[in-house]
Amino acid sequence: MNENVVYDAIVVGTGITGGWAAKELCENGLKTLVLERGPMVNHVQDYKTMNDDSWDYPLKGELSRSDKEKYHKQLRVGWAPREDVKHFFVNDLEHPYQETKRFDWIRGYQVGGRSLTWGRQSYRWSDIDFEANKKEGIAVDWPVRYRDIAPWYDKVESYIGVSGENLGLKQLPDGQFLPPMDLNCVEKEFQQSMKTEFQDGRLLTIGRAAHITKDTTDFTGRGPCQYRNRCWRGCPFGGYFSSNSSTLPAAERTGNLTLRPNSIVYEVIYDDDQKKATGVKIIDAETNEKIEFKSRIVFLCASAMASVGILLQSKSKAFPNGLGNNYDEVGRNLMDHHYQLGASAKVEGHLDKYYKGRRPNGFYIPRFVNLDEKTKRNGFLRGFGYQGGANRTHWSEMVAEMGYGKALKEAILKPGGWEIGMTGFGEMLPYHDNRVTLSKDKKDQWGLPQLDFDVEFKENEQNMREVIKEEAVAMLKAAGFKDVKPYDRETGPGLGIHEMGGARMGHNPKTSVLNKHNQVHGVPNVYVTDGAFMTSASCVNPSLTYMAFTARAANHAVKQFKQHKFS
Structure with missing residues (x-):
């Protein structure tokens, strides 16, 4: 590569947001260098x-x-990594970080990032979410509202393919959906029970998932979901959305993309005389060589905490504490969704029914508390939703303790009875003292400061957790299910793998890092569009919102570029 080339744009990261930034910038004619700290992963051949x-x-x-x-920290999530997918999760011994308070930082360093292993649940925010901070006097106000983002939700959903059903809920706006996946017989029974037993607007629907669910030629190079539920290994059919199957190939088709893996970005270069960023500094992960690349625009899409780390390391005369950090806001107001709690039950009957395939999706119960005066709950602000599913249990439960011979052979051919379970995802409030900083004495193998997390759930989250358990139990019991049991596992921020904040959007440069277009206040040619920009957390999975904001910011950057604002 020629280090003297001045690219139109540099994108840092290739995950959910990096892929979208690359696609939008390249399709609009900008010569774009995309840098990824991990190795190359080619669609299909490297799965x-x-x-x-x-x-x-x-x-x-x-x-x-x-x-x-x-993988001792990656294993905290409970379901990953395993032998079949460990290569898509970081080695914690090679990539350490510090925990003043526990923070479960689940990462994937490779081309495609966590878009290869994400849960694919895709939900829109509503103005209930965007307006909550202002109405409640919490943190700072979002500088946007739903109407600003709605057309970008439309664009993203139509491009990635999201299956689901429209419900007409004010707290969960409808979208551009492919046919929904099917609920099974027990889930339908539970759905009907909620309609008859509860009068507060709660309902059950199939999850809104980024999977193609019909035969179509609308998605270049991608085919429909095959119901194998091996998504996190990489899907050779492109049935679910990932950067590798969708946005990065789209960027490549333009001829405007240069992709460089094994490139650890550690600093955005700021020119004090020109009062703008002029590129980035990297360390080659294989050779340890330090290299600078020049560009007119920089997009940080490295994942929330990694982008915050880059900002903190990007020091200059104008920004001695890190780019955009003159008011000590970079690294603060960290959030995640708290989960790992809910309830499960046994289900009698339906033994003549089963299901076809391995559906890579579950049911969803949207938020139904603190939406208005009628649904107001005391003890906590905001709300929660549930994700869950029903299935026939493992055959071994049907085998008597001393079973053998003919009885054993017959038993192992039969599925067990039905069970159902659900997990709550609750909103975490943005607290100014929940933060990440650069370690003063701990370095990684490239000599860069490790991140040090000081983040915790507080009273609002703990009070909400009790209600999440109570409501899960109440719904399962109301359906007539048996042996209903709540659960609440030890957990910490980060484990929801929805880490957010650290460079929040806002109106005021003194209390926020980014403006309404995701630009760093005072450095308009630097955009941050991964989870770092989030000003509050909602209770729904955030990736769809990241993508919508990224597409919006990239198109804003293109307009600014073509008006020579970044020359």
Whole structure:
């Protein structure tokens, strides 16, 4: 590569937002360099475990003791990584960080980032979310409202393919949906029970998931979901949306994309005389060489905490504490969704019914509390939703303790009874003292300061958790299900893998880092469009919102560029 080339734009990161930034910038004619700190992952050919079964591994997919040590923080999530997907999660010994208070930072360093392993749940925000901070006097006001983002939600949903059903809910706006996946018989029973047993507007729907659910030629290079539920290994059919199957190939088709893996961006270069960013500094992850790349626009899409780290390291005369950090706002107001709690139950009957395939999706119960005076709850602000599913249990539960011979052979051919469970996802408020800083003495293997997290759930979240459990139990009992049991696992911020904040949007440069277009206050040619820009958290999965804001910001950057604002 020629280091003297001045690119029109540099995009840092290739995940959910980096892919979208690359697509929009390249399709609008900008010569764009995309930098990824991890190795290359080519769509299909590098999904090396995409067709494996558990019996293909020595420990049936479980990690060895030595690997569990390597992934000791990634394993906190409880369901990952396993042998079939460990290569899409970071080695914690190679990529350490510090925890003044516990923070579960789940990461994937490769081309495609966590777009390869995300949960694919895709929900819009409403003005209930965008207006909450202002109405309640919490933190700072969002500088946008739903009407500003709605057309970009339309664009993103239509492009990535989101299956689901429109419901007409004020707290969960409708969208551009492909046909919904099917609920199974037990989930339909639960759905009907909620209609008859509760009069507060709560309902159950199939999850809104970024999966193609019909045969169509509308999605270049992608086919419909095959219901294999092996999504996190990389989908060779392109059935679910990822950067690798969709946005990065779109950027490449323009001829305007240059993609450089193994490039650890650690600083945005700010020119004090020109009063703008002029590029970025990287360390080559393979050679340890330090290189500078020049551009007229910089998009930080490295994931929320990584982008915050880059801002904090980007020091200059104008910004001695980090780019955009003259008022000590970079790294503050960190959020996540709190989960790992809910309830489960046994279900009698339906033994003559089963389901076809492995649906990579579950049901969703939208927020139904604190929406208005009628649904107001005491003890906490904001709300929560539930994700869950029903299935027939493992055959081993049907085998008597001493079963053997003919009885055993017959038993293992039959599925067990039905069970159902659901997990709550609750909104976390933005607290100014929940923050991440650069460690003063701990460095990584490239000599860069490690991140140090000081983040915790507070009283509002703890009070909400009690109600999440109570309502889950109440709904399952109202449906007549048996052996209803609540659960509440030890957890900390980060474990929802929806880390947000650190460079929030706002009206006032003294209390926020970014303006309404995702530009750094005072440095308009630097945009931050991953989860760092979030001013509050809502209770729904945030990736669709990240993508919508990224598409909006990229098109704003294009207009500014073509008006020679960044020359």
